[in-house]
Amino acid sequence: MIWRQFSAILWLRWRIMVNQWRRVGAFNAWLMGIVAVLAVGTAIPLFIGSIVLGLYVIPQAAPAHLMFAWDGLVVVFLFFWMVGLITDLQRSEPLSLSKFMHLPVSPNGAFLINYFSSFLRLSLIVFGPIMLGFALALLFAKGVSQLLTLPLLAAFLLMATA
């Protein structure tokens, strides 16, 4: 897969999303645009904030409390992810592989790009950085043994989004 083809598939997703917003109405398009900008704009502050907060809170927290914090993050993320998924299933246009197969893109590349570009959802843009920041804070506060959290987090996100 060549970078220009990757950017073409990202652009395709973007155009489809914008046209869907426009179909519902100009107000909706504006509203969704503002929400998207806010979500992207808060991703980095959320990431840094969750590291800082984690470093401050984690050393004093009991293991059970840390577990509850993770559970809470996971449940809230899954709730918003499911809301987005159900909305997508009802409204959006699936980018099935069959629509790419006659074009000069490798099936494997098209699948991977399509899959990874599906990560561009508001729930993941907001909660991904929070969970990653929290995992890094855990690593800094509790030591190298917490490195295991990172592959676990990646596995959880891949499982939920697959």
Place this chain on the structure above:
Amino acid sequence: MSLAIETYQLTRYFGDACVVNGIALAVERGTFYGFLGPNGAGKSTTIKMLTGLLAPSDGKIRVLGRNMLDPREALEAKRHMGVIPEDLALFDNLTAREYLTFVGRIHLMPRETIRSRSEELLSLLDLQGEHKKLTLEFSHGMKKKLAMAAALLPNPDLLFLDEPFEGVDAVTSRVIRDVLAGFVGRGSTVFLTSHVLEIVERLCTHVGIIVKGQLVEQSALETIRRGGTLEDCFLQKVGADHDATRKLGWLEEVAS
């Protein structure tokens, strides 16, 4: 003359059903090849295998000299092919211009070339005035025209067209016929399936007839016609000449 499409023992099963049974296509470069057959004969399945949309159960495929069963060679062949698939493979929530831009970008074409060719194609196929409409608002004929524009956009050496004239108005049909005739005239190849035998007879230089998954005829149009019409030959090959003359007695009774 070198071959644009060559298959050997091309076979496809769906479960136990053999839909395409060991066909050996030989399509020379620069020819206008009509692939005919009754409904369910295996035309679309064959075209899907030739364009890499479907893997064959057995056999070999070479398109533009590349082995389509090798992913890298298939990718290289697809760079020189234009395809109108059976389901058109369009995106409902894109405008015509956006879809052509996407196809051009996937073909790694320069932006300026995409823009200028898109304008020309949309104008030629009378889609110019629909620049704000999404594809989901298009009629079937307009969708077909857009798929045709997308197939022509990268200026391919070989075009695969699955029923390109179905649902298209007479004016557009004429435009498409002229475009395709010019396309073949410069030495490129067209492989099309169609039920409209008059168009096939008018356009195609070579014809293949598939019946129940088997290639029963493949030759130059003149050789197949043998002085008669393509329709007569086609009906004879598919064994429908007898069925076609059957009559429904109750339908011919005089209405009271």
